[in-house]
Amino acid sequence: MTIPVSIEWKNNRLIILDQQKLPHEIDYLTLDTIESVYDAIVTLKVRGAPAIGITAAYGIALAAMNHHTENMLDFREYVQKDVEYLAESRPTAVNLFWALERTLLSIKVAQTVHEAQELLLKEARQIHIEDEESCRTIGEYALTLLEGQSTVMTICNAGSIATAKYGTALAPFHLGRERGKDFSVYACETRPVFQGARLTVWELQQSGVDVTLITDSMAAHTIQTKKIEAIIVGADRIAANGDTANKIGTLNLAILANAFNIPFYVAAPSSTFDLSISDGSAIPIEERQSREVTHIGNLPIAPPNTKVYNPAFDVTPAKYISAIISEKGIIYPEFKENILAVLGKTASN
Ligand code: MRU
Numbered sequence: 625m626t627i628p629v630s631i632e633w634k635n636n637r638l639i640i641l642d643q644q645k646l647p648h649e650i651d652y653l654t655l656d657t658i659e660s661v662y663d664a665i666v667t668l669k670v671r672g673a674p675a676i677g678i679t680a681a682y683g684i685a686l687a688a689m690n691h692h693t694e695n696m697l698d699f700r701e702y703v704q705k706d707v708e709y710l711a712e713s714r715p716t717a718v719n720l721f722w723a724l725e726r727t728l729l730s731i732k733v734a735q736t737v738h739e740a741q742e743l744l745l746k747e748a749r750q751i752h753i754e755d756e757e758s759c760r761t762i763g764e765y766a767l768t769l770l771e772g773q774s775t776v777m778t779i780c781n782a783g784s785i786a787t788a789k790y791g792t793a794l795a796p797f798h799l800g801r802e803r804g805k806d807f808s809v810y811a812c813e814t815r816p817v818f819q820g821a822r823l824t825v826w827e828l829q830q831s832g833v834d835v836t837l838i839t840d841s842m843a844a845h846t847i848q849t850k851k852i853e854a855i856i857v858g859a860d861r862i863a864a865n866g867d868t869a870n871k872i873g874t875l876n877l878a879i880l881a882n883a884f885n886i887p888f889y890v891a892a893p894s895s896t897f898d899l900s901i902s903d904g905s906a907i908p909i910e911e912r913q914s915r916e917v918t919h920i921g922n923l924p925i926a927p928p929n930t931k932v933y934n935p936a937f938d939v940t941p942a943k944y945i946s947a948i949i950s951e952k953g954i955i956y957p958e959f960k961e962n963i964l965a966v967l968g969k970t971a972s973n
Contacts, residue, residue: 625831627798629641630643631678637654638679640669643669643671653669655682655683656686658710661680665713665714666713671781673717673719673720673859674786674895675785676713677722678788684706684707684744684748688706688740688744688745696737703727703731707724707727715909716861716869718897723895756787756790758893759790759791762891762892762951763790763795766795766891767799769954776854778809778812778820779871780812780814782870783798783823783827784798785827786823791827792892793889794827807833808836809836811835812840819871854881854887855889856891857871858871860937863904864901864960865960866955866957866963867940869937869938869939872937872938874937875944878941879944881944888946892948894950904941909939948963952966953966
């Protein structure tokens with residue numbers, strides 16, 4: 625039983641697990657241009673907030689290796705353009721912008737193009753390593769929170785393959801498995817593109833965690849009849865007051881948790897917090913192509929020319945969240961004060 629990983633840097637190449645093809649095919653793609661990195665993010669070959677950030681950072685490092693100039697001013701301009709290009713790939717997960725910002729900051733001190741190229745790669749690798757450490761720590765904290773609970777529901781895939789390793793919401797299940805704590809996980813299929821059915825079920829099966837698939841519309845009945853004890857989800861962006869954007873359908877689960885009086889936990893690294901926005905209304909919500917709703921794979925399930933609304937994320941108000949689990953610690957309400965305290969920030973930074 626192994627915990628799958630989806631991103632590897634090898635021989636100056638970026639290798640990713642093609643998540644579009646899971647679970648039918650386990651196929652790895654080599655990305656060696658910034659265009660291929662952009663495409664992989666847009667088409668969900670790589671997805672999940674931390675994984676998008678890590679991939680983008682490697683994308684900038686890859687592109688930098690292909691900029692053949694000795695002129696630092698030209699080089700900085702190229703890197704700036706690369707950053708702007710990748711920033712257009714997906715709007716909601718703040719980890720993307722956080723990672724791109726880190727790459728820019730990393731070359732502030734560089735004197736030569738060669739030095740800057742090396743610093744960009746070093747920064748990408750550092751982001752990658754730090755994310756694995758953060759996810760492991762999130763898993764440890766989540767295990768303590770879930771000590772008395774073993775039947776847990778989740779949505780989308782906030783797992784190992786959405787991060788460097790372990791995942792956020794799925795980290796306690798992987799770590800629990802290593803330590804002999806058996807969770808029973810109910811995974812919502814997560815329409816429209818089935819990250820729950822295709823990815824979470826596959827990932828948990830790989831690591832030997834007991835997982836049961838339900839359709840999204842079965843959540844209320846399942847909580848009621850299968851005695852779900854807690855819900856744990858990931859996040860794409862958390863505002864300063866704790867409002868949290870995550871995969872569409874998360875808000876439904878938060879309201880259900882509230883109605884059934886069970887805890888609703890959000891698990892996310894500090895790179896997912898956006899303290900520049902005061903609440904969730906400022907989080908940009910990605911709308912994706914209608915085909916994701918009108919088709920399952922290549923099979924149409926709606927009449928031609930059907931009008932579609934396809935938001936990829938929703939925002940859960942902080943009032944529905946029992947705790948946010950970060951690598952810096954567990955954050956309880958009142959989130960506005962406690963996020964700053966646990967992350968070790970002040971309102972201005
Ligand atoms: O559209 P996706 O698959 O990128 O959406 C992913 C999610 O919503 C995850 O829950 C979130 O990014 C956290 S991944 C640790």
